Amino acid sequence: MKKMEAKEINKNFSAHILVVDDDKRLNKLLEKFLIDNKHYVDTAKNAKSARKKISVISYDIIILDIMMPGENGLDLLKYIRENYNTPVLMLSAMNETKNRIAGFEIGADDYLGKPFEPQELLLRIKAILRRTEENKLKPKENNTLIQFGDILYDSELSIVWKNNKKITLTSKENDLLNILVKGKGKTIDRFILINNLKLGARGIDITISRLRKKIENNPKVPSYIITIRGEGYALPKSLLEIQ
Known part of the structure; x- marks a missing residue:
């Protein structure tokens, strides 16, 4: 079954x-509050119900409680x-x-402890959606497929392939890896990140x-994302090869 995009459901939200x-x-x-603030909302009372909804609808964001039976x-x-990638x-x-x-x-992209002010939730949602939209609007480069070591990385799709296995990155993981790749072997200061x-x-x-666990052969002894003590991180220039 084809997944429905949010825009196909209601363009006014x-x-x-x-x-x-x-x-x-x-x-x-939450449903009433978010609808009043021009969002289209579905609810699920447990993980089983959520899985069914996620499988057929491409949501813009999921608000998820930790403690559920x-x-x-x-x-x-x-x-x-x-x-x-939601x-x-x-x-x-x-x-x-x-x-x-x-x-x-x-x-997780963000976290909010209960009880919380509804307005703070709304602001956090807006911030996440803004970051997501900014990533979509970034100019497309001619070569978005990057090879380093046994990793094939597509920054536009937020995906890496390792040993022919597809690995999906979160928005933060993708942003971080993209910064390191664009650094072309230079050390990226922690404050810049x-x-x-x-x-x-x-x-x-x-x-x-989290990113090391996804792409490194041995996260405890990384060969891709190298720590430069007292400075920041780098992706070895010798590994980078634009495809």
Whole structure:
């Protein structure tokens, strides 16, 4: 079955959003609030229902609660990241650092602890959608397919192929890898990454770690994303080859 794009459903809405939370009351409140703010909204009460909806509709963003009975939000996030590029904003009543880190390590684009101000949620959604749209509007280069080592990378599609296996990157992972590739072997200062990716120092560390797990043969002894102690990161120039 062909997946439906959000724009095919209703052109009068800004974005098509899926809210996944077992709290029926919160689902209804978020649905009304987001619709009032010109978004088209679907809801799912559990991971099983969400999987069905995701398989047939290309959402602009998914708002996903961590704590759900059965398959929890982190497990569902892992499934989404393995199969789709859809941005994911995590919600959780457990406002602990370890839960935020777990979500970011799997591939969440943002995180908001419960309780939260609806206006803050709206602003975070707008920020994620703006970054997504900016990536779409970036000028297309003549050569977007890059080979380094046994990795084939397409920055436009946010995809790498390793040993003929397709690996999907999150928007942050793709932005980071693209910056390193364009650096052509030069060391990219951590502060440049922080400013460009709009992440804190810890967020950069998490994104680097997550990306290494996806593309390195041995993430603990990286050969692609090299740490230049006290300076930043680099992709060895000797590995780069434009196809």
